Amino acid sequence: MSTGEATSFGNISASKLAEIYGTPLLVIDGAVLTAAINEFVSASASTEVEVTYAGKALLLVGIAQLLKESRLRLEVCSLGELTTAQRAGFPPSRIDLHGSGKTDAELRAAADGAVSRTIVDGIAELRALASYASPSSPVAILMRINSGIEARTHAFVRTAGDQTKFGITPRDFSTAARIIQDNAALNFRGLHSHIGSQISDAKAFIRNAARLVDAAARLKRLGLFTSDLVVGGGFAVRSRPSERAPLDVKRTIASIAQEVRKRSKARGIVLPTVGIEPGRALIAPAGTLLYRVMARKRQGRRTFVIVDGGMADNPRPALYGAHPDAKLAGRRSNVRLEMVTICGRSCENDFITDVRLARDVTVGDILAMPMTGAYTYSMASNYNRFPRPAVVYAHGGNHQLMARRETIDDVLRGDVGFLSV
Numbered sequence: 001m002s003t004g005e006a007t008s009f010g011n012i013s014a015s016k017l018a019e020i021y022g023t024p025l026l027v028i029d030g031a032v033l034t035a036a037i038n039e040f041v042s043a044s045a046s047t048e049v050e051v052t053y054a055g056k057a058l059l060l061v062g063i064a065q066l067l068k069e070s071r072l073r074l075e076v077c078s079l080g081e082l083t084t085a086q087r088a089g090f091p092p093s094r095i096d097l098h099g100s101g102k103t104d105a106e107l108r109a110a111a112d113g114a115v116s117r118t119i120v121d122g123i124a125e126l127r128a129l130a131s132y133a134s135p136s137s138p139v140a141i142l143m144r145i146n147s148g149i150e151a152r153t154h155a156f157v158r159t160a161g162d163q164t165k166f167g168i169t170p171r172d173f174s175t176a177a178r179i180i181q182d183n184a185a186l187n188f189r190g191l192h193s194h195i196g197s198q199i200s201d202a203k204a205f206i207r208n209a210a211r212l213v214d215a216a217a218r219l220k221r222l223g224l225f226t227s228d229l230v231v232g233g234g235f236a237v238r239s240r241p242s243e244r245a246p247l248d249v250k251r252t253i254a255s256i257a258q259e260v261r262k263r264s265k266a267r268g269i270v271l272p273t274v275g276i277e278p279g280r281a282l283i284a285p286a287g288t289l290l291y292r293v294m295a296r297k298r299q300g301r302r303t304f305v306i307v308d309g310g311m312a313d314n315p316r317p318a319l320y321g322a323h324p325d326a327k328l329a330g331r332r333s334n335v336r337l338e339m340v341t342i343c344g345r346s347c348e349n350d351f352i353t354d355v356r357l358a359r360d361v362t363v364g365d366i367l368a369m370p371m372t373g374a375y376t377y378s379m380a381s382n383y384n385r386f387p388r389p390a391v392v393y394a395h396g397g398n399h400q401l402m403a404r405r406e407t408i409d410d411v412l413r414g415d416v417g418f419l420s421v
């Protein structure tokens, strides 16, 4: 898509923000973020489903400060994310700790009460956590199970089934139950299963919920009582008009809750509190990456537009074939459109996306990639020793820095050379 419209956030233009903060720049539109939070909160209110924001999609102190004021819980999966939440003053009573390979420091933080629930990903981790926790203040755990539901999504973001590393399989339930029952330092609260990302078929969530209830029924027979049941995140977002419509959030949440209610009754278990854990659906729509065009070339039959970012700040296209939309953002153009390939400036042939842009797009122009708030900045690296971009929050006609652009000194901070040479 290309347009004759200049992009703006509220009444602040993209070109103004690019001029003030430089590019690449991730702009978070506060109005869009608030609308997404409100959509999930109101969609879950009548069913009393708990909504947890998956911080891996984008977690900054400022984001955690904003979320603190909402009713959302927060999921962290590392000491870095936990510390971010702590700096924001996010209440531990609303934090869950994830991770498919938790460090001793992370397990210790969980045992010390830095979070309200720890989602345990394996048998060895269960034992390790028990060794850090004390029976006088037992650590609340959810057992992440591998429900075997294979979401129809890219293999890199599929997180259930026997081709994935995640969770505890039903084969190990009795071992897990024994460890939990033998350890007064572990307080079993329930089950969790996240099957993947970019899920646009509500049936996958419902099947996952059903498997969780079945697992809860089995664990009840083994003496464990499930009070919380989290069906994970993965609500798809639509990056281009041509992509499948995203899930109807309200209807999907209602269907999940209904399935849990119906099946719990059928399996004879007490109705648990249901939770969901979306990341991208909350933050992707609020984020827009702004790039400046560095070069434009015709090679064979293809036109390349090279921008001042790429796989270091926007790795999803290279990692799992994401295909963001892009448009000319800094000015109006009414000239004809042509198909171009937007590339980054890394040392790979790093295609970001193919889009139709105005033929007069040239060096210095600002391009905007909407729907890029999730898994861009949070996945950014210093590849090619590029500094990470800045993140700015635009709301109600104001703009405010959330993360300053890194300097070359930041990039080299940990590089000590051979101190003794």
Ligand SMILES: Cc1ncc(COP(=O)(O)O)c(C=O)c1O
Residues within 6 Å of the ligand: 054, 056, 057, 075, 098, 159, 194, 196, 197, 198, 232, 233, 234, 235, 277, 278, 279, 280, 281, 374
């Ligand atoms: C355990 C868990 N929960 C939630 C999410 C959020 O997924 P999404 O951002 O697709 O909603 C993820 C993403 O990887 C995850 O691993």
